[in-house]
Amino acid sequence: MxxxxxxxxxxxxxxxxxxxxxxxxxxxxxxxxxxxxxxxxxxxxxxxxxxxxxxxxxxxxxxxxxxxxxxxxxxVTEQAHGPILRRTWSVPVLAASYKPRYFGEIKNELVSVTDRALSQSLQQLQKSRWLVRNIDTSKNPPRPIYQAANQGFEIAQAINLARV
The missing domain is CATH 1.10.10.10 (Winged helix-like DNA-binding domain superfamily/Winged helix DNA-binding domain)
Incomplete structure (x- = not known):
């Protein structure tokens, strides 16, 4: 890239x-x-x-x-975030989480990703504050929902504008 x-x-x-x-x-x-x-x-x-x-x-x-x-x-304004972008699933996960999505919805959009790889990517993106994890309490049992945020949202927006 x-x-x-x-x-x-x-x-x-x-x-x-x-x-x-x-x-x-x-x-x-x-x-x-x-x-x-x-x-x-x-x-x-x-x-x-x-x-x-x-x-x-x-x-x-x-x-x-x-x-x-x-x-x-x-x-990506900080040099420290470069390694996050180079990870295999970071950019596709951000693109899929442009709007609020459940884990299963992200996994369905990224067909070849494994559960473990997706989980690790979500955790890494949360740590860098590029992704927000909220709990949807309207469901029983409550389910986490993910959405791109901050720089992650800008990246997702750039990707999704290119898709149109």
Whole structure:
């Protein structure tokens, strides 16, 4: 996500500037680039540069997703919250909890998430105050209900606006 946001912000598509601005290790950076190319979000710029130092550019699909990634990065003001964003289920859970949802409703929207992974993500997001857990006492037995809050709400809003 960080690479997409950097390209959207105007960072040159060569590996050296992207690597230095992303702060990732070379191995993680190379894996991320390969994954983004496989997803069809990035492509090698065929008319540029040396074969050993390729330049990358966003595909049309990548441009849309990079705009969302830029909004997500802009919503995260503290450097300490970066690791939370990089967790596998943080962003999808925030997107699913844009409006108040029960655990089961979030799980149904994120089909491949396990109960344990969802529970851990919800706890981590609560600790960072990106998610609020309230108890719905109108149900018997009372059930917890989750909703994105603060920076988590801004991230959820950016994602859900892109869906429309």
């Amino acid at each position: 960080n690479i997409l946001a950097l390209l959207h912000a105007g960072t040159p598509g060569r590996q050296a500037p992207l690597l230095s601005k992303s702060g990732a290790s070379r191995t993680a950076f190379a894996q991320s680039l390969s994954h983004l190319v496989d997803l069809g979000l990035l492509e090698r710029n065929p008319g540029h540069g040396h074969p050993l130092r390729p330049e990358y550019r966003l595909t049309p699909k990548g441009v849309e997703i990079a705009a969302v990634a830029g909004k997500i990065n802009a919503a």
